[in-house]
Amino acid sequence: EPEVTQTPSHQVTQMGQEVILRCVPISNHLYFYWYRQILGQKVEFLVSFYNNEISEKSEIFDDQFSVERPDGSNFTLKIRSTKLEDSAMYFCASSKKWDRDPSANYGYTFGSGTRLTVV
Amino acid sequence: GQQVMQIPQYQHVQEGEDFTTYCNSSTTLSNIQWYKQRPGGHPVFLIQLVKSGEVKKQKRLTFQFGEAKKNSSLHITATQTTDVGTYFCAGINYGQNFVFGPGTRLSVLP
Numbered sequence: 705e706p707e708v709t710q711t712p713s714h715q716v717t718q719m720g721q722e723v724i725l726r727c728v729p730i731s732n733h734l735y736f737y738w739y740r741q742i743l744g745q746k747v748e749f750l751v752s753f754y755n756n757e758i759s760e761k762s763e764i765f766d767d768q769f770s771v772e773r774p775d776g777s778n779f780t781l782k783i784r785s786t787k788l789e790d791s792a793m794y795f796c797a798s799s800k801k802w803d804r805d806p807s808a809n810y811g812y813t814f815g816s817g818t819r820l821t822v823v
Numbered sequence: 824g825q826q827v828m829q830i831p832q833y834q835h836v837q838e839g840e841d842f843t844t845y846c847n848s849s850t851t852l853s854n855i856q857w858y859k860q861r862p863g864g865h866p867v868f869l870i871q872l873v874k875s876g877e878v879k880k881q882k883r884l885t886f887q888f889g890e891a892k893k894n895s896s897l898h899i900t901a902t903q904t905t906d907v908g909t910y911f912c913a914g915i916n917y918g919q920n921f922v923f924g925p926g927t928r929l930s931v932l933p
Contacts, residue, residue: 745925746925746926747911748923752920795865810868810871811870811871812856812868812921813868814867
């Protein structure tokens with residue numbers, strides 16, 4: 705079954721450093737997302753991406769964050785000047801069709817996540 | 824903004840007992856999805872509900888979407904240890920992205 709691949713699985717970084725989290729979505733999916741999950745808490749939406757541009761972003765996704773699809777396969781999340789509170793599991797997800805398609809019975813396919821630890 | 828709530832936060836059951844988690848939205852939803860996250864894992868899509876009053880079954884799992892499309896439930900019959908994990912609902916209103924509930928963490932005692 706097709707998978708969303710995320711690298712690295714674990715990233716440790718010093719406060720103030722920049723990190724890039726990488727994702728390879730499923731090849732025939734058109735919609736890409738980043739979510740984060742602070743340990744033991746709920747999954748929080750960060751940003752959605754379609755047609756090479758951001759379609760929606762949450763309040764969490766401020767100027768510290770940026771996304772890019774540098775080529776036809778990778779989807780990256782860059783976090784500038786990391787803070788301790790950025791420590792979390794970051795999940796990439798992709799989906800085939802627009803969420804509102806009433807005939808769809810597929811959801812987001814999540815990657816295994818990157819655990820970011822800011823020290 | 825839209826808020827999605829789930830109860831209970833935790834549920835401990837004996838293997839073989841039934842389990843239900845409830846999801847409530849502050850706004851009417853167009854779709855609702857359910858995900859399961861095993862400990863240390865990532866959310867895995869279970870099902871999507873779209874129609875008012877819809878009921879769908881997957882083996883021992885029964886999913887229901889409320890008539891007003893503001894609430895949903897997931898019921899597991901005769902739980903097994905493989906059912907352990909956190910069950911999230913995720914609701915969407917037209918034109919927005921899915922908002923995840925806080926999840927219900929299920930423990931199944933053998």
